[in-house]
Amino acid sequence: MEAVRSCSEVYLETYTSLLTNTPISTLESFYGKTIIEADRETVESNAERILANAASSNVAFLVVGDPYGATTHTDLEIRARELKIEVVKIHNASIMNAIGAAGLQLYKYGETVSIVFFTETWRPDSFYDKILANRRSGLHTLCLLDIKTKEPTLESLARGKPVYEPPRFMTVNQAVEQLLEVEGRRGEGAYGEETMCVGVARVGSRGQRIVAGAMGRLREVEFGGPLHSLVIAGEMHELEEKMLRTYFDVDVVGKAVEEEEEEEGG
């Protein structure tokens, strides 16, 4: 809070994650600062703009999660250091450790995978080999689910003047559909309908929802609004199984979830 309040400019990165239940205006009044939203284009192609005043005054670059959660953040740090600008990082919880809430021990996770929205012609399955390797080693897999914010439509790109599609956030249900489609195609038994999984939504917020169950079963579970993530379990210790049983098709925070969903009209 003190760090942000000391800044002349405050950016908020808005394309790798999403603030749950906190409008930007709330942040602005908390910090007493105008917040400039930084989309992918700003961060990747116009980093000079963010760094322009950082040599002579404090500039904040806020992210949802930890500052090292996304490659582009690291890239921004390297650019800053090349310009001899001092970079101070303030760490924070991120899905990479808050996923501990799913009930499986963090040190037993293998490589993290990303699952992107399939299109008619582009159905990449590079996650499959990674999940297979993790499962063969008895390790859990965190699946980060795709986020599309401010994507230009193909038609608008062809016309040379970008028009943006509405933001999309992959649900646990969609992820499971894609995972099972790829298992059907590859057939190497990395996982299947019966594989134990944990779906999580809005982790760390009051309205979080965590449901454990067979992968096929999670296809039908309603998790509510974004962001969602999915864990594919590996071998489990007794304590982990015990924790997962408490998440079999129940809400973690019980009543609070329903209240919050009603407020949001969801």
Add this chain to the structure above:
Amino acid sequence: MEAVRSCSEVYLETYTSLLTNTPISTLESFYGKTIIEADRETVESNAERILANAASSNVAFLVVGDPYGATTHTDLEIRARELKIEVVKIHNASIMNAIGAAGLQLYKYGETVSIVFFTETWRPDSFYDKILANRRSGLHTLCLLDIKTKEPTLESLARGKPVYEPPRFMTVNQAVEQLLEVEGRRGEGAYGEETMCVGVARVGSRGQRIVAGAMGRLREVEFGGPLHSLVIAGEMHELEEKMLRTYFDVDVVGKAVEEEEEEEGG
């Protein structure tokens, strides 16, 4: 802050991690609460004491890092939920994600390993197979280094009245010694003197120190006070190599480190 201030009892878990640069008295005046230190015995054998008043009033259990960083914390949650006590978790940065500061991308880490202090007769090397598997898959390995707080001496145990050894925290240097000893014994080429590593100390504090270099080289680097961790790199992308080059035997925060070390007389 508000959550802790609402509590009738506040515990601080003191055996899986260490508060860097913050005496408990500082926390006590910040929260306006007396803080009860909870060692391993209290948490593992006397959890009832912590949970005794939690049904009728708010009780805080503070940990350094994220609430799901240690198995015993999960166990405490399960006990509480068995007693129908509502458990609210507030996530935080932990070494499991703050290790992103080492410059290697979090999603490319494999299974995390723990390295315990070798004794004359007990030199466990179960970490070796895990590092080997990670390295074969091109993945980075986070090595969590042993912490011994309030360990009874063997002699005192024999006498039935525990006398405790002074706390010990494994350094990067000690970890490297043990790792190379095990490679010498096993000889399967999981890593060696020339393997790229990153040693980190006091991550997230103003006096943090991060040094990248060949494993053998890190044996000689002075990292200062606890806590230390070590990363053994897997395959690296260009961006990761670029980040690591900025950590070749230099302090991240430059001058701030020296100042802090002087203050501490270290």
